[in-house]
Amino acid sequence: MESRKTPVISGIVFDKDGTLLDYDASWGPVNRQLALMAADGDPVLADRLLMACGMDPESGHVVPDSLLAAGNSAEIAEGLAEAGSPFDAEVLTAKLDAIFASASELSVPVTELAPLFSRLKARGLKLGIASSDNERSIRTIIRRFGLEELVDFVAGYDSGHGCKPDPGMVLGFCAATGLTPEQVAVVGDNNHDLMMGRNAGAGLVVGVLTGTGSRLTLEAGSDACLNDITELEQILA
The missing domain is CATH 3.40.50.1000 (HAD superfamily/HAD-like)
Incomplete structure (x- = not known):
């Protein structure tokens, strides 16, 4: 210190x-969940979306100050849409807010x-x-x-x-x-x-x-x- x-x-x-x-205990599983949602169930696209937003899909490491590390729902949604999600950013923002609110019940x-x-x-x-x-x-x-x-x-x-x-x-x-x-x-x-x-x-x-x-x-x-x-x-x- x-x-x-x-x-x-x-x-x-x-x-x-x-x-x-x-962060790792609370948000690793949530990040994978949101990526799969944004990929409409396509696991290959989900991995690509994770990487675009700052998380290595294999190791789970999240890049400091990346979208998943520091972005809000709207910013993450824009990143997901730009990286190839079939949903637009407005739809994704609402879906992310719902996922994050539910995830709060499981946070460590x-x-x-x-x-x-x-x-x-x-x-x-x-x-x-x-x-x-x-x-x-x-x-x-x-x-x-x-x-x-x-x-x-x-x-x-x-x-x-x-x-x-x-x-x-x-x-x-x-x-x-x-x-x-x-x-x-x-x-x-x-x-x-x-x-x-x-x-x-x-x-x-x-x-x-x-x-x-x-x-x-x-x-x-x-x-x-x-x-x-x-x-x-x-x-x-």
């Missing part, structure tokens, strides 16, 4: 997939989320979740893991705050909580998350290694690069 600065932080904006949820958390969030709230911190997934999926995760009373702000790509790496989700969190960007830490597993934090002027930008990013891809753009979110409490102490 390497940390460069630790300003006074009063709020944290978490990415969801790869940050709160273990990085750690027990409610105890961690409770400890962070006990420090007086405001907490938010900002994801390239749709808002319905985020709220499913919140209900599933008992975070309803612990999360102060939710933003998906369809919540009206713009998309990563633009700063809108962080600025929306600030507007909802009364904090300034300098009081906020942004935590994520890829450079879209880190750039969102930088673009918003966040006081602390933290990368975690439980998603598609690596220490090599995250260290340059982060103030701290952690193995996972359980190490946050150490750098906030």
